[in-house]
Amino acid sequence: MTSYVTEPTRETPVLGEWEVVVLGGGPAGLAAATAAARAGRSTLLVEKGGYLGGAGTGGGLSTFCGMYSNVHGEHVLTVRGHATELLERIDRLGGLRAPHLSFADRIQAQAYDIPAYRSAADEHVLAAGAQLLYHAFAVGAITGPSGIEAVVVESKSGRGILRGQVFIDSSGDGDLMAWSGTGHEKADPYGDMLFPSTMFRINAVDDERAGPAWKTLPRLMDEAVAAGRPRFPRRGAIVRPQRDAIEWRANATQLRNPDGSAVDGTDVWQLTHGEVQGRAQAQEVFGFIRENHPGFERSYIVDIGPEIGIRETRRLLGRYVLTEDDVRSCARFEDSIGLNGWPVEAHVDGDLDIRWPYGDDPVGYNQLPYRVLVPSEGPGNLLVAGRCASMTHGGQSAARVAGPCFAMGQAAGTAAHLALKARSTVAEVDTGELRAELEEEGACLTL
Ligand SMILES: Cc1cc2nc3c(=O)[nH]c(=O)nc-3n(C[C@H](O)[C@H](O)[C@H](O)COP(=O)(O)OP(=O)(O)OC[C@H]3O[C@@H](n4cnc5c(N)ncnc54)[C@H](O)[C@@H]3O)c2cc1C
Structure with a gap:
């Protein structure tokens, strides 16, 4: 039985206000902050660690998966745009290996040096004009009639309030969506989640x-x-x-x-x-x-790895929920904001189960609809990108890897800009305009 203590009321300083506040600096968050800042929005990226890359650096992964798709037997780079520029920065630092074949030689992945990724990610996000706040652990949300008003952080400087107009939860664990009462779920219908690993x-x-x-x-x-x-x-x-x-x-x-x-x-x-x-x-x-x-x-x-590598926890219940069947049947969506070519990589009890697209000669990728970033119910100014986006346990077992997370992040940052421009909720964003902006910035939405 948990016992509780009521803390004394206290005044908490407001540390600033931004048009877009992004929580979590993994592939989804760093891509979201880059896109929002490049669109001209004042943007803050909040990260509990002292570097970007998320599990890709803090979890010691050192491989980009999901950048390529096996399209009828041909390996095609299907996550492009801002992510390509980030990888070029890593390459300029000498930290990128040529793609290699993985999983029965059916799909390409690409190894990198973690220090190069960290340095390149700093440069990439700051060059876009976003502001970074490291060593800040977000611990709560302040909500009001118009949605989320602020994120509460704890740091060596004490407790502080970060005000924003549009928020992007790319914390991996969906912390902000949980604190703001946004609908989400955890685990499959049997209570199972993907098992974590230490790299x-x-x-x-x-x-x-x-x-x-x-x-x-x-x-x-x-x-x-x-x-x-x-x-x-x-x-x-x-x-x-x-x-x-x-x-x-x-x-x-x-x-x-x-x-x-x-x-x-x-x-x-x-x-x-x-x-x-x-x-x-x-x-x-x-x-x-x-x-x-x-x-x-x-x-x-x-x-x-400095930190345990977590594959799955909370997942948004969004306007669309991407399923394993969508991944394996190479589903297409009119509001596609990017592609996922990674198969279902299920870390089940004691084993690893890879499940490929159906058929002998599959298209090899599924589209990612904008609606997986948009809560079905909850604050109108919250987008959720990355491994905590709206996917079933099976769908997330594929589209949680770095490539599709970069794609979701770039789309979330761009959509935040469009919502601010139209003074609308994120659900009302014109997906035609969103797709046009993403393509303008080099993203691959279809082949
Ligand atoms: C062991 C393991 C191996 C994997 N191998 C690969 C691989 O080889 N290739 C690949 O592409 N993918 C791999 N993955 C998948 C990987 O998790 C995803 O690619 C990706 O990192 C998910 O991106 P994300 O941005 O959604 O979240 P994350 O990468 O989890 O990033 C979330 C970020 O948010 C920060 N954060 C969380 N909560 C808070 C808070 N409250 N306040 C402030 N900051 C917060 C975290 O510090 C972190 O930086 C692996 C995963 C695991 C666990």
């Missing part, structure tokens, strides 16, 4: 001897379990070289509570448990790799 990177690999370890290692791990070794945290370990093949990344852990359920990224005790468990699992899996796979004998863990 780690391995250095001093002899890549010639390691060979295509991403193919041989999962088999070695399965054979060891069949021979009596205790099960690994999960099957389907993803272990691949980085830009310089002396360094490899490993996506091979899976974080669960004592009752077997997925660690919930909105529960601070479960997050604490997951951090400890994730580091222990990283050491366990790495020990097996070093001792059992050629080329890793002299290797060591050079980094464990």
Whole structure:
């Protein structure tokens, strides 16, 4: 039974007012802030960490997925626009690897160096004219008759109020939509969420001897379990070289509570448990790799993701809910604001289940409708972009990766500008005008 204390009333300073306030600096948030600022809107991007990139940097991921689609067997760059410019900045810093084939060689992904991504993202967002507020943890929303009026943050400077006119929730966990009473859900109908992972990177690999370890290692791990070794945290370990093949990344852990359920990224005790468990699992899996796979004998863990990598928590209930069937049937929508070519990548209990588009020769991508960013009920000045947008558990298992999150973010920032221009709610934004603006800025809405 929780007990409560009533805190004394206090005066909280207003730190400023912006036309657009974006919460969370992952791929969705940094793209949203860039788009709103480039459209000429005073824009603040609020981030609890000291850098941008979200799970892509703070979770230690180091690969962009979902930038490419497999279109009838041809690998096509289907997320373009501001994201292309960001990747060019990373490349100029020497931090981008050429795309590689992943998952049975059916889809392309692209590895990057995390420090280069962090530096490039600073430059990208600031060059657009947005303002950054790092080390600011948003803890609440102030709402009124016209919707959300302000976000409340806590930081080393104390508590503060950030006023805005349009808000974009790209916190991954949908914090702002939860605090503002916006309709959302968590978990699938059986109470399951995608399992989180702790990422780690391995250095001093002899890549010639390691060979295509991403193919041989999962088999070695399965054979060891069949021979009596205790099960690994999960099957389907993803272990691949980085830009310089002396360094490899490993996506091979899976974080669960004592009752077997997925660690919930909105529960601070479960997050604490997951951090400890994730580091222990990283050491366990790495020990097996070093001792059992050629080329890793002299290797060591050079980094464990600073934060547990959360794949799924709250998801908006929006004007449209993108489903797994939409992803696998390559659905098209008149209000398309971008494309997703990533398959369903379901991190289920103990395993990884990849589900591809239906048929022998699929189009290979689905469109993302604007309506997945717009609450079906709730504040008229809130957009939700990224992994917490309006998707079912299955739909989110695909369109949560970086590429579609960049696309959703750019659309949200542009839509915020159009809502301000028309003095309308975000639901009333003219999607024809939105699509025209996105295409003008290089986005790919159809092929
Ligand atoms: C282990 C793991 C491996 C993955 N591998 C890949 C991969 O290889 N490639 C890929 O493309 N995708 C991968 N993904 C998917 C990845 O989560 C998404 O690509 C993407 O990061 C989601 O983007 P987002 O902007 O919606 O949210 P996030 O990246 O989660 O960013 C949300 C941001 O909001 C900030 N924030 C949250 N709450 C608050 C608050 N209250 N106040 C202030 N700031 C806040 C966070 O600090 C964070 O920076 C992986 C995910 C996990 C967990």
